[in-house]
Amino acid sequence: MKTQAHIFYKENAMYMENVSITAIAQDIPTPFYCYSYSSISESYLDYEQAFSQLDTLICYAVKANSNQAILTSLAKLGAGADVVSEGEIRRALKAGIPANKIVFSGVAKTHSEISYALNHDILQFNVESEPELQLISELATAQDKIACISIRVNPNVNANTHAKITTGKSENKFGIPITKARDVYQYAASLPSIKVQGVDVHIGSQLTDLAPFKQAFGMVAEFVSVLRKDGHDISIIDIGGGLGINYAEDETPPNKNDYAQIVKQQLGHLQCKIIVEPGRSIVGNSGILVSKVVYVKKGEERQFLIIDAGMNDLIRPSMYDAYHQIKPINSHNDKNAYYDVVGPVCETGDTFSKNRQLPIMQATDLVAILSCGAYGSVMSSTYNTRMAAPEVMVKDDQYTIIRSRPCYEEVIKQDIIPDWV
Numbered sequence: 460m461k462t463q464a465h466i467f468y469k470e471n472a473m474y475m476e477n478v479s480i481t482a483i484a485q486d487i488p489t490p491f492y493c494y495s496y497s498s499i500s501e502s503y504l505d506y507e508q509a510f511s512q513l514d515t516l517i518c519y520a521v522k523a524n525s526n527q528a529i530l531t532s533l534a535k536l537g538a539g540a541d542v543v544s545e546g547e548i549r550r551a552l553k554a555g556i557p558a559n560k561i562v563f564s565g566v567a568k569t570h571s572e573i574s575y576a577l578n579h580d581i582l583q584f585n586v587e588s589e590p591e592l593q594l595i596s597e598l599a600t601a602q603d604k605i606a607c608i609s610i611r612v613n614p615n616v617n618a619n620t621h622a623k624i625t626t627g628k629s630e631n632k633f634g635i636p637i638t639k640a641r642d643v644y645q646y647a648a649s650l651p652s653i654k655v656q657g658v659d660v661h662i663g664s665q666l667t668d669l670a671p672f673k674q675a676f677g678m679v680a681e682f683v684s685v686l687r688k689d690g691h692d693i694s695i696i697d698i699g700g701g702l703g704i705n706y707a708e709d710e711t712p713p714n715k716n717d718y719a720q721i722v723k724q725q726l727g728h729l730q731c732k733i734i735v736e737p738g739r740s741i742v743g744n745s746g747i748l749v750s751k752v753v754y755v756k757k758g759e760e761r762q763f764l765i766i767d768a769g770m771n772d773l774i775r776p777s778m779y780d781a782y783h784q785i786k787p788i789n790s791h792n793d794k795n796a797y798y799d800v801v802g803p804v805c806e807t808g809d810t811f812s813k814n815r816q817l818p819i820m821q822a823t824d825l826v827a828i829l830s831c832g833a834y835g836s837v838m839s840s841t842y843n844t845r846m847a848a849p850e851v852m853v854k855d856d857q858y859t860i861i862r863s864r865p866c867y868e869e870v871i872k873q874d875i876i877p878d879w880v
């Protein structure tokens with residue numbers, strides 16, 4: 460059975476690196492996330508290798524998975540960070556990512572977040588609007604700082620990805636239309652305490668085709684030439700993230716080398732530093748969600764495999780209609796059955812897959828939902844007062860809990876009952 464790098468079967472039992480998932484599940488109650496250190500570091504190093512012909516800074520998109528163990532692993536390999544909140548700046552700094560490798564993206568950076576970033580002298584703000592530009596200028600002046608900025612341009616290209624994660628169309632809230640951005644650069648250059656240093660673009664996530672990247676980067680290249688003629692000193696091009704991964708077994712998304720070739724072809728001649736902000740393509744296929752079958756329920760028309768992980772643990776199937784492979788941890792029988800794999804949450808949307816072919820399963824059997832390293836744990840909630848699933852990281856024959864499951868008491872006592880109730 461073909462699985463992902465560092466996830467494989469040995470004598471019908473699933474392993475991650477040299478650790479049996481069953482062994483981890485004997486130690487840690489399900490559901491839990493499990494990540495392969497080697498897979499994460501190799502994905503990062505593949506990026507370095509692919510972009511080695513260009514002056515590149517790889518700023519890992521922290522929002523994909525912000526566990527400190529993962530950030531620290533990437534920091535030690537030399538990664539920078541793309542962050543979207545003060546919380547993520549704090550995480551990145553704490554993990555040892557230097558401020559001069561941190562870029563700050565997002566449409567709603569607040570007063571206090573901007574001040575925090577200025578205080579720490581981050582590499583750049585990726586600015587998404589004129590009012591944001593004005594606020595950054597005011598705060599930088601007040602704090603006696605120079606804010607280095609790129610403006611995020613919106614090239615109005617179709618990224619051919621899910622509507623909720625496409626960001627480079629003119630109807631999306633992101634960036635400044637590339638057709639209007641020239642004036643905004645002029646405005647930026649006129650503001651005090653602002654240093655215009657680059658151009659930023661990010662057209663969406665889970666792109667499985669290079670053509671939209673090529674189109675967007677071509678437009679950025681032309682735009683950089685225009686800006687230079689206008690007298691702006693453009694030394695950085697931030698190309699965003701968005702490279703897709705394979706979720707289904709038979710998908711073959713573009714590889715990092717072909718992606719880097721497109722970047723070189725479209726932008727290489729401009730002699731800029733390239734910032735790339737990959738998230739999903741570093742951690743997505745490095746993680747699984749391990750869950751246990753609670754009941755097998757025979758419905759009138761279908762069989763339900765009811766597992767102990769729910770949409771609160773992994774929301775991608777209900778939110779984006781995302782497909783995830785589901786595999787047995789122990790594949791001892793080869794008779795198959797078709798199941799709707801569902802969670803415990805009281806919503807029909809709490810469905811991981813419909814009519815999925817699996818070996819015949821019974822209560823207490825373990826399953827793995829694959830490709831859960833990105834936008835899994837970070838998007839989880841405590842809906843239904845279910846405790847957040849713990850996270851485990853495996854390296855070779857060792858594993859460590861990198862986030863523990865909160866206890867019920869801790870969570871319940873966060874609520875405060877007014878004395879007037």
Ligand SMILES: *Cc1c(COP(=O)(O)O)cnc(C)c1O
Pocket residue numbers: 520522523541564565661663664665699700701702736737738739740833
């Ligand atoms: C989400 C995001 C990324 C990362 O996207 P992936 O698809 O996970 O690679 C990079 N840059 C920005 C600005 C983002 O919003």
